[in-house]
Amino acid sequence: MLAGCGNVTVLTVTHAGDTDGVTAKTIRVGALGSFSGFAASDFAPVETGAAIYFDQLNASGGVYGRKIVYSPIVDDGTSPSGNTAGAQRLVQSKVFAVVGVGTPFFTGSSILRSQAVPTFGIQENTNVQWSGPTMFGAGGSIISDSLPMPQVAYVAQQTHARAAAVLAYNVAQSSGGCQAVVKGLQRYHVPTPVIDFSIPYGAATLDADVTRMQQAGVDFVATCMDATGNIKLSQTLQQHGMGSTTQYWLDGYDTRILHDNTAALDGAYFLLQQTPFEMTRLEPGVYPGIDDFNAALRRYAPGTAPSGTALAGWVSADLFTEGLRAIGNDVTRTALVRAINKLTAFTANGAYPPVNWRVAHSALTGLDCTAYVRAEKDRFVPVFTTPQSVYSCYDQTGAAHTSTQTVTTLPLQPGVPGR
Numbered sequence: 001m002l003a004g005c006g007n008v009t010v011l012t013v014t015h016a017g018d019t020d021g022v023t024a025k026t027i028r029v030g031a032l033g034s035f036s037g038f039a040a041s042d043f044a045p046v047e048t049g050a051a052i053y054f055d056q057l058n059a060s061g062g063v064y065g066r067k068i069v070y071s072p073i074v075d076d077g078t079s080p081s082g083n084t085a086g087a088q089r090l091v092q093s094k095v096f097a098v099v100g101v102g103t104p105f106f107t108g109s110s111i112l113r114s115q116a117v118p119t120f121g122i123q124e125n126t127n128v129q130w131s132g133p134t135m136f137g138a139g140g141s142i143i144s145d146s147l148p149m150p151q152v153a154y155v156a157q158q159t160h161a162r163a164a165a166v167l168a169y170n171v172a173q174s175s176g177g178c179q180a181v182v183k184g185l186q187r188y189h190v191p192t193p194v195i196d197f198s199i200p201y202g203a204a205t206l207d208a209d210v211t212r213m214q215q216a217g218v219d220f221v222a223t224c225m226d227a228t229g230n231i232k233l234s235q236t237l238q239q240h241g242m243g244s245t246t247q248y249w250l251d252g253y254d255t256r257i258l259h260d261n262t263a264a265l266d267g268a269y270f271l272l273q274q275t276p277f278e279m280t281r282l283e284p285g286v287y288p289g290i291d292d293f294n295a296a297l298r299r300y301a302p303g304t305a306p307s308g309t310a311l312a313g314w315v316s317a318d319l320f321t322e323g324l325r326a327i328g329n330d331v332t333r334t335a336l337v338r339a340i341n342k343l344t345a346f347t348a349n350g351a352y353p354p355v356n357w358r359v360a361h362s363a364l365t366g367l368d369c370t371a372y373v374r375a376e377k378d379r380f381v382p383v384f385t386t387p388q389s390v391y392s393c394y395d396q397t398g399a400a401h402t403s404t405q406t407v408t409t410l411p412l413q414p415g416v417p418g419r
Helices: 045-059 080-092 109-114 150-158 172-187 207-216 227-239 255-260 288-300 308-327 333-340
Strands: 002-005 008-011 026-033 067-075 097-102 119-121 135-137 164-169 194-199 220-223 246-249 269-272 367-376 379-383 392-395
Touching: 026 045, 026 080, 045 067, 045 097, 045 288, 045 308, 067 080, 080 109, 097 308, 109 119, 109 135, 119 308, 135 308, 150 172, 150 246, 150 269, 150 367, 150 392, 164 172, 164 207, 164 227, 172 194, 172 220, 194 207, 207 227, 220 227, 227 246, 255 379, 288 308, 308 333
Parallel strands: 026 067, 026 097, 097 119, 119 135, 164 194, 164 220, 220 246, 246 269
Antiparallel strands: 002 008, 269 367, 367 379, 367 392
């Protein structure tokens, strides 16, 4: 049974497995993700991020004397049936929580939710799969494609774009996100003569789309494809003499990808729902959560490049741990969920923009804060920063800007990481 009051979701009935995985000295948690198969490169690092967090936590003594046992780590093989079977295995293993979900097929979500297993990970799935007070997607459990994305129009305007193109794969995870991109461009009157959401995953060529862009005078392109598709797009633009086209990518912020594809990424803009990793070097101590992540990665996973996926695993583990610290020694799933759902501005100590968990299971707030970086030769450089923060904040509903064609940013909001 669930009870809600004033937008606060509270678990009110103790589940039979409320203390599964808890002993006097340990707490057992598992992971579930696509650690092999075609999506492994996109999702496997979520487990790395959570693992290095728990390594660091255990090295400092754990939480009130209990250390985290991170096992089992269940691989779904990038398969819907594998994900369902993996969730069943985790329940049978009596883990206290699942920390580090990363998969395009979260079919096992209903199993974890029905057993009231607190679950943390990357929200790359449907809102239904992440619904309920025990489900914690990194950065919030709700994704909306219905609201315009002012961020893309902001970059288009800052780069003086005259005509835009928007490209996505013919799968919901890609095309859904680009619906918001198109709406954002249209709301702020950026002409968008080329829109293609029919590109097959792993397309052999993008020549037809680039030819259409050339004919339409496109000088700005936003893409919701993966890094492989984005690199192919950039190379095709160069082959057609359109190398000066401004590119806006939602995927590909990864130093390994940059070092291997410098010419293709050079000049591209990236939208981030996190603090850029470069801030540790540029402003050490201002965003301590990102500093801690970078340090733990070097210590516990040497040679591993930072990635947004790994950071999502780290942030998931931090949210789980903050809940543990709040409830003390009486460790139950019910108490953990209740404690986390009281948090109104969770940032993982400055690694993420704030998440209000009183509402983040069921709704979006009007405030949307993001960071931008631009690839410049062999490094990413934060751009569009302010003296107060690396983050730019927007009214996500756009209601405040319906009378103007210019995207405006909001003053730095309470709780947003900054200087």
